Amino acid sequence: MSEFLEIRNVTVTFKVGSTIAARIKGDPAPILTAVDGISFEADRGESIGIVGESGCGKSTLAKAITGLVPVASGSIHLDGVELTGKRDRTTMRRIQMVFQDPSSSLNPSLTVEKMLSELLRVHEIVPGEKIPDRCAELMELVELPPSLLKALPRRLSGGQRQRIGIARALALEPEVLIADEAVAALDVSVQAPVLNLLNSLRRDLGLTLMFISHDLAVVRYVSDRVVVMYLGRAVEDRPTAELFDNPRHPYTKALMAAAPKFGVKKKPGESALKGEPPSALDLPSGCRFRPRCPLAAEICEQIEPDLTGPSEIERAACHFAWDEAPA
């Protein structure tokens, strides 16, 4: 049976700058694999958390799913429709993204009402005469007073701006909402209300939510299932409760050991682990977590572990992940 959102072996690559010496020699620009064969599925109304350190490919994966960057290989299906190639405007609307910093993506010279009305008009979401009512409904959906429709973005607080960012995404009536570090720039006191809003929107509108964060505590709060990414790969993909009760991958365990408690603000992108991941342009042999793994053994140098487990919804990419019985 096919799932609502199906991500199959998605790989995204970028050509990156080469050194002057390499260019003089005529060497081709190196290719960085930012997302390396990721597969997962999501049901309608399900919330998938994507977590991992800065640079592991979370945003690139989100952009690939949204259609903002091309996939080098693999496929993306939404409700059985292939989205991997060029998307038309209607298809683009079905998956919307909320970004970390709403101020940089809101036009400072447009009132909230102008901005939302333009979107509704250009995308022909509702007839012209219904636009003011729909703007008011959108404000209600994100729990803001309609009086703020007349406000310019600079008059709004960080939390209000993020709610407007969510309203803007909802204006296009998406079926999948991808929130990329959506609360990372907010004060701790406004993080929980925005997370609660995303949860209730998911429930009320039946949205599939992909919630991206480097912060495990935040992901735990909103996700039914969590995909842990390391250097472009999924290293663990399990239901949230099982993952947090008994993490199977040494990387997940290390992330958890280093995680702050919910509500304690970390700087966006700040590394949760000792040491740095190796460069995606110069991966170690075998398991890519090996140079930082306390359990690394000989086999880890020779064979890259597959993402496998006792069932389709319980998977980890470590040779020893399933040696120990569940607690």
Ligand SMILES: Nc1ncnc2c1ncn2[C@@H]1O[C@H](COP(=O)(O)OP(=O)(O)OP(=O)(O)O)[C@@H](O)[C@H]1O
């Ligand atoms: N347009 C691009 N061109 C070249 N390299 C890129 C581009 N976008 C991302 N990358 C590289 O791809 C890798 C993954 O980046 P990405 O932004 O997806 O990570 P992330 O997990 O979202 O990190 P963060 O938590 O800091 O937001 C990084 O090595 C990054 O430098």
Ligand code: SF4
């Ligand atoms: S496969 Fe080996 S190196 Fe990789 S996470 Fe497991 S124990 Fe560590």
Ligand SMILES: [Mg+2]
């Ligand atoms: Mg990112």
